[in-house]
Amino acid sequence: MKISIPLLKTDQPNYWCPGCGDFGVLSVVKQTLTELEFHFEDVVLVAGIGCFGKIPNYLNMNSFKVIHGRVLPIAIGIKLANPKLTVIGHSGDGDGYAIGMGHLPHAIRKNIDLTFIVHDNGVYGLTTGQTSPTSMKGYRSKSTPLGSAEEPINPIALAIASGATFVARIYPSGGRKNVEHSVKVLRQAIQHHGFALVDVLQVCKTFNKVNTYDYYNQRIYQLEETGYEPNDRVMAFQKALEWGNEGLPDNGIPIGVFYREEKPAFEDQIPQLKEAGPPAHQPIDSIQISKVAARFR
Ligand code: SF4
Numbered sequence: 620m621k622i623s624i625p626l627l628k629t630d631q632p633n634y635w636c637p638g639c640g641d642f643g644v645l646s647v648v649k650q651t652l653t654e655l656e657f658h659f660e661d662v663v664l665v666a667g668i669g670c671f672g673k674i675p676n677y678l679n680m681n682s683f684k685v686i687h688g689r690v691l692p693i694a695i696g697i698k699l700a701n702p703k704l705t706v707i708g709h710s711g712d713g714d715g716y717a718i719g720m721g722h723l724p725h726a727i728r729k730n731i732d733l734t735f736i737v738h739d740n741g742v743y744g745l746t747t748g749q750t751s752p753t754s755m756k757g758y759r760s761k762s763t764p765l766g767s768a769e770e771p772i773n774p775i776a777l778a779i780a781s782g783a784t785f786v787a788r789i790y791p792s793g794g795r796k797n798v799e800h801s802v803k804v805l806r807q808a809i810q811h812h813g814f815a816l817v818d819v820l821q822v823c824k825t826f827n828k829v830n831t832y833d834y835y836n837q838r839i840y841q842l843e844e845t846g847y848e849p850n851d852r853v854m855a856f857q858k859a860l861e862w863g864n865e866g867l868p869d870n871g872i873p874i875g876v877f878y879r880e881e882k883p884a885f886e887d888q889i890p891q892l893k894e895a896g897p898p899a900h901q902p903i904d905s906i907q908i909s910k911v912a913a914r915f916r
Contacts, residue, residue, distance in 0.1 A: 620659055622652045622680065631676040640821035641671055643791035644738055647798060648678070648707075651805045662705045665694045667719065669711035670745045671738035671821070688719030691726045694733050701899035702886045705809060706733040713743045716752040716772050723816075724781040729885040730813040736805075737774065737816070740823035741830045748826030755829055775859035778816045779852060779878050785815035786855065786878045792822060793836045797874075800841055804876060813884045820874070835872065838863055842875035849876040 675682035
């Protein structure tokens with residue numbers, strides 16, 4: 620059965636705060652999956668821990684809710700078990716760029732074919748507002764009442780430096796133009812054959828009083844509108860360093876596709892997958908594990 624916006628609806632009550640940026644992400648994901656004309660059996664969603672992690676509750680589709688920071692290992696396992704599936708991971712700046720950070724560069728260098736969407740709100744929202752890896756320097760919160768002394772992680776620069784073959788940022792809020800742009804970019808990310816990072820500027824209305832809708836609405840601009848071509852890694856890295864008015868020539872925050880490159884995906888290069896096909900489709904009736912199991916008794 621084909622995915623459609625009405626069929627994705629669940630009867631779960633929504634616990635996100637009114638005005639949370641996650642509503643925009645949910646809407647864009649629904650629209651993108653519908654536009655791509657996927658069938659329900661084609662797609663698996665994996666979500667970690669954070670406010671965003673409730674997204675499987677609000678999408679009636681095959682989903683895994685996993686422990687904190689482990690979206691990528693589970694998503695990679697699903698993809699290797701059945702490379703025919705489209706696998707989409709949802710993470711947050713805490714889940715994906717702190718506890719789960721060790722997995723990110725390795726998933727990138729594998730170039731495994733999956734899409735990693737990071738709901739990046741610059742704060743730990745679920746635990747009521749502590750400083751996160753992407754909180755801006757000087758950010759005051761319960762955990763840094765005098766202001767954060769640390770530089771924030773730059774996920775776009777990190778992904779490009781790690782060799783990512785698709786790196787993008789979206790802002791699915793602040794009007795129709797941004798929503799349509801987000802759908803367009805997310806569609807490209809999902810269709811990309813290889814690892815795709817999509818960092819989402821997701822406003823935490825309740826706890827992050829710095830990176831607000833006003834903050835982003837005044838600064839974001841679409842890379843495509845400047846004639847930017849996402850095929851030069853050095854230029855992409857330079858663009859990744861732009862953030863607001865920090866002394867760089869452009870004082871905006873770019874959104875869109877920073878970098879894209881075609882390379883074989885990890886699963887294309889695994890001889891066992893090529894020869895025997897997806898493990899999920901292999902017969903298991905004739906496999907005898909009793910001898911191996913006996914060694915562990
Ligand atoms: Fe959204 Fe922040 Fe509320 Fe969490 S705490 S639901 S991120 S507004």
